[in-house]
Amino acid sequence: MKWKTLDGGWNPYLAGALAGLLAVASAVATTKLMGKTSYLGTSTTFVRAAGMLECAVAPEHVKNNVYFTKEKVQVDWQFMLVAGILLGAFVASRTDRSFKLEAVPPVWAERFGSGVRRRAVFAFLGGVVAMFGVRLADGCPSGHGLSGMMQLSTSGFVALCMFFGMGIVVARLVYGGRRHE
């Protein structure tokens, strides 16, 4: 086993274990600073961001919506966490020259061609369905998958099985079976 992957990245076991330490440190830090333990997660931020954008055109509508009221449309700890992910990924990709402007991922291009429009339409539709599902399930692979499993949450365990189970089925339908290189 190597410390670096062929493309110059870090060993995924090492990077993952460090993410585990970060999750633990973050739980302690949020408890001390905010009085309540906050766990790593990202998807509620999409609700808040959507609420903010909607507020620009229909503020009354957002104010009267029970879900937006429940999740509180504001920039909070998690919102800044998501902004940080963007920055951290940018910095990391600049340190090992893996930053690359790319519209269509290679595996997608191999199957469906390099047209940006088709990729954009499917990424958008996939995004709509995925976020609807994740809000219904009340957590994404970070919230349910990482934070939930770390806490041995029953819901995290079930959610992760559903995510991967359906993901495997749909990936097979969309991209075909396992390729043999």
Place this chain on the structure above:
Amino acid sequence: MNEHALGLITGIAFGFLLQKGRVLRFDKQVGAMQLRDMTILKFMLSAILVGMVGFYILKAAGVISLGHKAMNVGAVVIGGLLFGGGWAVMGYCPGTAVGALGEGRWGAIFAIMGMLVGAALYAEVFPALRTSILAWKDFGKLGLPETLGLSPWIIIPVFWAVALALFVWFEKKKL
């Protein structure tokens, strides 16, 4: 330090590790679903193995409190299945879509726009869901120790053993 600064710093560290672990890539996410490249599973399981030990020690020491998400059956099962389907097509989860944008994969912006629309749509139908799917059966905020009636210090070593066996298998098969 305030709440916002803490969130930002934690996010930068998290995004840095996600990028270095190469888990932000569409190809890695779809690769895991095609069972041909287990990078994201190696990353996730390693994080979980470390995190679960840390969380349960800190909980026992009274430093942190656990915050399980509700085991609402209809919501977690149907929501989870919908997410899985959308995830396969999109090739990103919410956090990794944002991170992918950070490492220059700007096509992720379409996924992010779709997710914002999905979130807005959910907010619109939430009142109807609250009286239907969300009202079916909610077991509440449960952990596996309560569900299985076992001590976490039995569950955690079993989880470690299963994960380590999986890691050996991944490496043997070069997944």
